[in-house]
Amino acid sequence: MKKTILFSIILVTLASCQNKEKYDATGIFEANMVTVSSETNGKLVSFAIEEGDSIINGQQVGLVDTIMLALQQKQLLSQQLATEKSSPDIAAQAAALRSQIAHQQNECDRIARLLADGAATQKQSDDANAQLRTLRGQLEGLLSTLDKNRSSITESASALQYQREQIEEQIRKSIVAAPITGIVLQKYAEQGEYTTPGRPLFKMANLDDIYFRSYFTASQLAHIRIGQAVTVIADFGGDEQYEYPGKIVWIAQESEFTPKSIQTQDSRANLVYAVKIAVKNDGRLKLGQYGEVRL
Incomplete structure (x- = not known):
């Protein structure tokens, strides 16, 4: 009778040891979480x-209140349109002076012919040519001033456009x-x-494609590699467990002390390496849930 009881205890102990050896490491399920923050006041x-x-x-x-931004945008648009309309029409403003220059050129030509025939004096010719040079100088000065004014107005309109784009960006944010x-x-x-x-x-977070973060000892690193297929076992409490196919996508380059909540096959190991295993979630897996991995 005693031998039978002893044999039963040995079987239970062996079964217990076999169950403990069904995994190579433990860990928890996690996901890449994104915290969305406000980008503006309101x-x-x-x-x-x-x-x-x-x-x-x-x-x-x-949506953050955009009423004031929309009003500022309308105001800037009105200012931009008014500024663009104030741009000088160079051709129109210079037309009168060009007409005078053309008339004076004809006058100089007429006096030159009279001078050749002896019907006009040299002084009359000099005065006419001087007047022509004066008109041409006035035209040159006018064109320079109008061009500078138009450039300044264009820059002002561009600055207003940039302000409008800034407001549009704030509205987008x-x-x-x-x-x-x-x-x-x-x-x-x-x-x-x-x-x-x-x-x-x-x-x-995207809970469809999650990760199982596990920790392996240095002696286990020789048996794992990025891209390797493994089996992840999710523990739902009691004897309820489900297996999921996983793939190693990341292995830490530096070791760290074993987290208190993590178990390893080698209880003497103090330093472990974190490993992330990609797992497709079927809807049952939850973040922070305990699990095991088998190579």
């Missing part, structure tokens, strides 16, 4: 998301949108609250 006029909501990349989930496709994990603000740049609004 009141949250809309913020229609709740924790647990599924949102897609680029989806608008909130007032839209709160999802940067990735995923699930809202936490919500830090409510509609109607005042927000400032940098204030966290919500946190989200």
Whole structure:
């Protein structure tokens, strides 16, 4: 009888040891989480998301008040149009002076013919040519002034355009949108609250493609490599466990002390290497959930 009991104990002990050796390392499930923050000042006029909501990349989930920005944009547009309309019409303003120059050129030609026939004096010819040079100088000065004025007005209009683009960028930043496709994990603000740049609004993560962070000892590194297929075992408590195919996507280059919540095959090992294993979530896996990995 005693031999039978002893044999039973040995079998239980062996079974227990075999169960303990069914995994090579333990860890927890995690995901790349993104915290979305406000990019501008103002009141949250809309913020229609709740924790647990599924949102897609680029989806608008909130809006910071843009009334003042829209008014500033209209004001700048009016100033820009008024500035552009004040640009001088160089051709129109120089037309009268060009006409005078053409008339004076004809007068100089006429006096030159009279001078050749002896019907005009040299002084009359000199005076006419001097008047022509004066008119040409006036035209040159006018064109230079008008060109400078137009350049200055163009620069002013461009500056107003840049200001409008800045306002447009601020309006764009007032839209709160999802940067990735995923699930809202936490919500830090409510509609109607005042927000400032940098204030966290919500946190989200893609829970379809998650990672299993595990830790391996130095002696195990020789048996793992990036791209290697492994089996991840999710522990749901009791005897309920599910296996998932996984692929090693990252191995730490530096060791660290074994986290208190992590078990390794070698209980004497103090230093371990973190490893990330990509796992496709079927909807059952939760962040922070305990699991095991088998090579």
